Amino acid sequence: xxxxxxxxxxxxxxxxxxxxxxxxxxxxxxxxxxxxxxxxxxxxxxxxxxxxxxxxxxxxxxxxxxxxxxxxxxxxxxxxxxxxxxxxxxxxxxxxxxxxxxxxxxxxxxxxxxxxxxxxxxxxxxxxxxxxxxxxxxxxxxxxxxxxxxxxxxxxxxxxxxxxxxxxxxxxxxxxxxxxxxxxxxxxxxxxxxxxxxxxxxxxxxxxxxxxxxxxx
Numbered sequence: 001x002x003x004x005x006x007x008x009x010x011x012x013x014x015x016x017x018x019x020x021x022x023x024x025x026x027x028x029x030x031x032x033x034x035x036x037x038x039x040x041x042x043x044x045x046x047x048x049x050x051x052x053x054x055x056x057x058x059x060x061x062x063x064x065x066x067x068x069x070x071x072x073x074x075x076x077x078x079x080x081x082x083x084x085x086x087x088x089x090x091x092x093x094x095x096x097x098x099x100x101x102x103x104x105x106x107x108x109x110x111x112x113x114x115x116x117x118x119x120x121x122x123x124x125x126x127x128x129x130x131x132x133x134x135x136x137x138x139x140x141x142x143x144x145x146x147x148x149x150x151x152x153x154x155x156x157x158x159x160x161x162x163x164x165x166x167x168x169x170x171x172x173x174x175x176x177x178x179x180x181x182x183x184x185x186x187x188x189x190x191x192x193x194x195x196x197x198x199x200x201x202x203x204x205x206x207x208x209x210x211x212x213x214x215x216x217x
Contacts, residue, residue, distance in 0.1 A: 115145065118171055119199060123149070126165030126172075130154030144199040147172070152183070152190040159191055166195075170202035 116138075127133065133151040140146075153159035159180070166175045178194040 122169040128161045149195040173200040
């Protein structure tokens with residue numbers, strides 16, 4: 001059916017509800033995009049870069065911290081192991097020094113175990129005729145044993161010969177006449193004397209080898 005409006009102004013169409021909305025409302029519904037503002041685009045990109053940089057710094061710091069903690073733990077372990085090794089080496093050196101001292105004592109005793117038999121043998125060989133020994137004393141010194149001999153000689157020549165014989169021994173040195181006096185004994189005049197001397201370790205070429213058992217043919 002066709003209707004015709006005969007009223008004046010009836011040819012104007014009734015505005016629809018949608019077209020009657022204010023222009024300001026239509027502009028409020030429109031959301032602007034970032035592509036329309038370069039400054040907003042740059043600000044967003046800068047924010048993204050800052051976030052990435054912060055994440056990178058945090059990751060590198062965490063990795064460095066982990067490496068340092070691992071290195072510290074390894075160094076602590078090595079230090080503990082080295083300390084135990086140092087203690088062991090120190091203990092072994094102390095034991096080595098003690099053993100070396102014992103060896104030196106044993107060597108010294110072994111070296112001097114034949115000293116007095118040799119000294120007595122040398123003195124007995126050096127005593128000339130008309131000379132008698134009455135006393136012999138010894139004392140340990142820095143340079144070796146010190147000897148003190150007391151006796152009597154029938155003459156001054158006998159005493160002089162005795163001193164020369166002692167000096168000629170490779171085991172005795174520094175023979176010194178301490179005292180001498182003339183005494184009467186059994187109707188004879190004797191020279192009573194006191195001598196001092198020192199033991200001397202001879203060269204190995206002077207040491208004689210004497211067999212313990214003599215085999216007769």
